[in-house]
Amino acid sequence: MPSDPTRLASLTDSCCAVTGLQWGDEGKGKVVDLITPGFDGVVRYNGGANAGHSVVVGDQRYALHLVPSGILYPDTRAIVAGGVVVDPDVLIKELDALAGRGVDVSGLVISDRAHVVMPYHKAEDELREQFLAESERQGASDVGADPAAWSGAGDKGASIGTTKRGIGPCYADKAQRATAIRVADLLRPDTLRERLRTICRVKNATLGGLAAGVPGHAAPAFEVDELLEWARNAGERLRAHVTDTTYLLHDMVERGERLLFEGANAALLDVDHGTYPFVTSSSTTALGIPAGTGLPSRHVGEVLGVMKAYSTRVGNGPMPTELFDDTGSKIRERGREYGTTTGRPRRVGWLDLVAVRYTAKLSGATGLAVMLLDVLAGFDELMVCTRYRLPDGTETERFIPDSATLEGVTPVYERLEGFAEEVVDARARADLPPRARAYLELIEREVGAPVRVIGVGPERSQVIAEEPVGV
Ligand code: GDP
Ligand code: IMO
Ligand code: MG
Secondary structure, three states: OOOOHHHHOOOOOOOEEEEEOOOOOOOHHHHHHHHHHHOOEEEEOOOOOOOOEEEEEOOEEEEEOOOOHHHHOOOOEEEEOOOOEEOHHHHHHHHHHHHHOOOOOOOOEEEOOOEEOOHHHHHHHHHHHHHHHHHHHOOOHHHOOOHHHHHOOHHHOOOOOOOOOOHHHHHHHHHHOOOOOEHHHHOOHHHHHHHHHHHHHHHHHHHHHHHHOOOOOOOOOOOHHHHHHHHHHHHHHHHHHEEOHHHHHHHHHHOOOOEEEEOOOOHHHOOOOOOOOOOOOOOOOOOHHHHHHOOOHHHOOEEEEEEEOOEEEOOOOOOOOEOOOHHHHHHHHHOOOEOOOOOOEOEEEOEEHHHHHHHHHHHOOOEEEEEOHHHHOOOOEEEEEEEEEOOOOOEEOOOOOOHHHHOOOEEEEEEEEOOOOOOOOOOOHHHOOHHHHHHHHHHHHHHOOOEEEEEOOOEOOOEEOOOOOOO
């Protein structure tokens, strides 16, 4: 049966979520682009410009950071809800770039309650990472603690390996409250001056303290007038897009319109349920949708959990199935595993179904999208981790989100015969070689959810999607 993206959601009568089940970059952008035509709105609810979602249409590649991946469809409204942290510089650049490529971005709306990633947040993110790396180098004695001991990072140290997009410092200010700026604040610069005066004092003191711990790093000094001018420009540029998205979303669902929630980052990076502290700072699973949008959880409906046919991770933290050999390099090259946001080479490993079993449960995945299956063609054997062995010799099927404990597990693998044939032209499961089908069946059996979408290449049409998603 040929796959028709518009048919995928055609029978849907509720909203649907697309959420990552691993450490990010599973192919969420491609899946959202695939099913958007069946929805009236596509909604980002968490994260910020740390996300990099790729959509490939013909020879055109789009890398979306803050704008929802459904933006390429003019009939679907793109919505950035209140749980997102918005970097105006990145957003404006992204809107201009899309408009320059002929994409209509006029309908994009941004929550007035979304928090703003300010220039000092990015400076702090970068400096904090340098400070942590430096304190590791100094054996941590000068900060009064052993970072490796408290972080569970082992010899990888205490830095998180962030994207340096200011995400952690912005969400921290959201929790701190007095030093936070929201999108609505950008629209009333007159009341901002006083607040920025206090904020500059706090930020310059914090940054000065951190810079003192990084040899050769001068403390950045932020000035009220400069920040105010920046905020005024950002506010004026974004004003036409800003609205109360909570009411907008409620109005849409009351009219019977359907929403597609686009998760950013992924479940193992969730601030509560991921491999803490090597996580991002938001609720990345489908659990984050109600808080991030203002819609009660009963509106979430179907949840499509997106996973790669193998594992990748960017940044620090435990990854039990990581490969350091030629097989890992081969997967990295075949999958072009270099970060969409930072360009960093991604860490690569065999598929970890202990992790996916856990995250599918957390997000309530009703179906799976297994992406980048094409990358695994040509390997003699494929290893799939279904259990972990603990240091005491016992085995478990349960994931262990505590980083220090997870560092100590050994993956227990099922070995499958590899498939030699390229699968990039497959458009139905029946077109796949039997060994590729067996691989997918193992995933379904172990995770307990059906595979609804299969990615066989980066381009929009390189997909197997035989049944509607969201029914
Ligand atoms: P996201 O953050 O989850 O949206 O994923 P990214 O866009 O950061 O990374 C996924 C990468 O895989 C991008 O380069 C996509 O173009 C690419 N991709 C997505 N699906 C497939 C697929 O099925 N096969 C191949 N080879 N590449 C894919
Ligand atoms: P998408 O939406 C991959 C990782 C970073 C780092 C950690 C914390 O494209 O899947 P942060 O900047 O958020 O404070 O970094 O989280 N990370 C991602 N890795 N894909 C992402 O997003 C990520 N968002 C954050 O590499 O390890
Ligand atoms: Mg990405």
